Amino acid sequence: MSAIWNLAHPWLHGLVAYEPGKPIEDVARELGLAPGDIIKLASNENPLGPSPKALEAMRATLERSHFYPDGGGYYLREAIANKCGLARENVILGCGSNEVIEFIGQAFLKPGDEIVTAKHAFVVYKLMATLFGAKTVEVEDPGFKHDLEAMADAIGPKTREVFVANPNNPTGTMVSQEEIDRFMARVPEHVVVVFDEAYFEFLEKAPDTLKYVREGRNVVVLRTFSKIQGLANLRIGYGLANPELISVLQKTRQPFNANGIAQAGALAGILDEEHQLRTRLVTDEGRAYLQESFAALGLEFVPSYANFVLVKVGDGKDVFAKLLQQGIIIRDMTAYALPEWIRVSVGTMEQNRRFVSALGALLGKA
Numbered sequence: 001m002s003a004i005w006n007l008a009h010p011w012l013h014g015l016v017a018y019e020p021g022k023p024i025e026d027v028a029r030e031l032g033l034a035p036g037d038i039i040k041l042a043s044n045e046n047p048l049g050p051s052p053k054a055l056e057a058m059r060a061t062l063e064r065s066h067f068y069p070d071g072g073g074y075y076l077r078e079a080i081a082n083k084c085g086l087a088r089e090n091v092i093l094g095c096g097s098n099e100v101i102e103f104i105g106q107a108f109l110k111p112g113d114e115i116v117t118a119k120h121a122f123v124v125y126k127l128m129a130t131l132f133g134a135k136t137v138e139v140e141d142p143g144f145k146h147d148l149e150a151m152a153d154a155i156g157p158k159t160r161e162v163f164v165a166n167p168n169n170p171t172g173t174m175v176s177q178e179e180i181d182r183f184m185a186r187v188p189e190h191v192v193v194v195f196d197e198a199y200f201e202f203l204e205k206a207p208d209t210l211k212y213v214r215e216g217r218n219v220v221v222l223r224t225f226s227k228i229q230g231l232a233n234l235r236i237g238y239g240l241a242n243p244e245l246i247s248v249l250q251k252t253r254q255p256f257n258a259n260g261i262a263q264a265g266a267l268a269g270i271l272d273e274e275h276q277l278r279t280r281l282v283t284d285e286g287r288a289y290l291q292e293s294f295a296a297l298g299l300e301f302v303p304s305y306a307n308f309v310l311v312k313v314g315d316g317k318d319v320f321a322k323l324l325q326q327g328i329i330i331r332d333m334t335a336y337a338l339p340e341w342i343r344v345s346v347g348t349m350e351q352n353r354r355f356v357s358a359l360g361a362l363l364g365k366a
């Protein structure tokens with residue numbers, strides 16, 4: 001170990017950096033494949049791309065690239081607030097909703113504190129906690145679903161944050177309004193509850209967590225433009241909370257953290273209900289097809305409420321590597337302690353069929 005590690009925080013020594021889904025460009029370069037022949041079903045992206053109105057708005061904003069963006073994000077925060085039935089003071093923008101998770105950590109975590117998550121929740125919660133020297137308490141999730149009663153039991157005097165992803169990534173499972181209400185009735189005042197709702201827009205009927213924001217509870221609701229809006233490349237997300245909590249988080253935010261092109265695209269995209277509806281229909285059809293195909297192949301899978309499905313294939317790393325050779329990028333779940341599973345995003349129907357055909361042939365179940 002080099003001398004520089006002696007100067008670094010000790011809790012960083014064992015930290016494993018987040019590994020995103022493999023980019024198409026990397027696969028094309030490494031395997032000598034044409035980018036157009038590669039399909040990426042690894043990162044829960046929108047296969048339709050951004051709203052045409054978002055693209056138009058972003059192109060217009062390029063002409064103003066020499067100016068700094070609106071650091072306060074006035075118009076985008078106003079549009080988000082209007083859509084959610086809140087005030088602009090209830091909204092904070094982030095470079096992706098991941099940055100808002102970092103804001104929450106900067107505001108409330110110190111070495112020795114604890115956060116509570118489900119065992120198979122989004123790995124970034126644990127990574128962020130580790131950055132601040134905090135410990136992650138992982139609670140078992142029977143059936144890959146958050147056990148909110150057990151998570152409430154796990155809250156102790158050192159707990160500062162609890163993360164509830166709903167629907168959860170990477171499992172696609174969801175907890176109900178009744179479960180959330182029972183859980184919130186048990187959460188003490190010294191704990192900030194974070195509801196990560198990155199896949200909120202894919203739900204036909206979603207639990208209402210914003211009521212806790214309106215009640216002034218210590219709750220942050222995270223949402224993003226990376227999924228249904230198709231703006232993952234721009235890194236734009238937001239948090240919703242009571243104004244006092246938002247004022248604390250604003251103190252942790254770097255100036256101009258949400259770039260102007262992203263703000264323009266997000267503002268146009270959030271108003272394009274037609275594009276969001278089209279994406280939901282494509283997702284519903286594709287998810288149903290994938291799940292029916294997995295059942296026909298005799299594969300165990302977790303019924304999903306999001307735009308991806310978790311499926312058990314035997315050796316996730318091996319399946320990932322062999323599909324990669326065919327120009328199909330999926331996600332193996334070793335990082336989530338699920339080495340026998342892969343997660344596949346819903347693509348276009350053409351992409352979904354190509355993946356299922358390749359998977360069936362690979363597993364000898366064509």
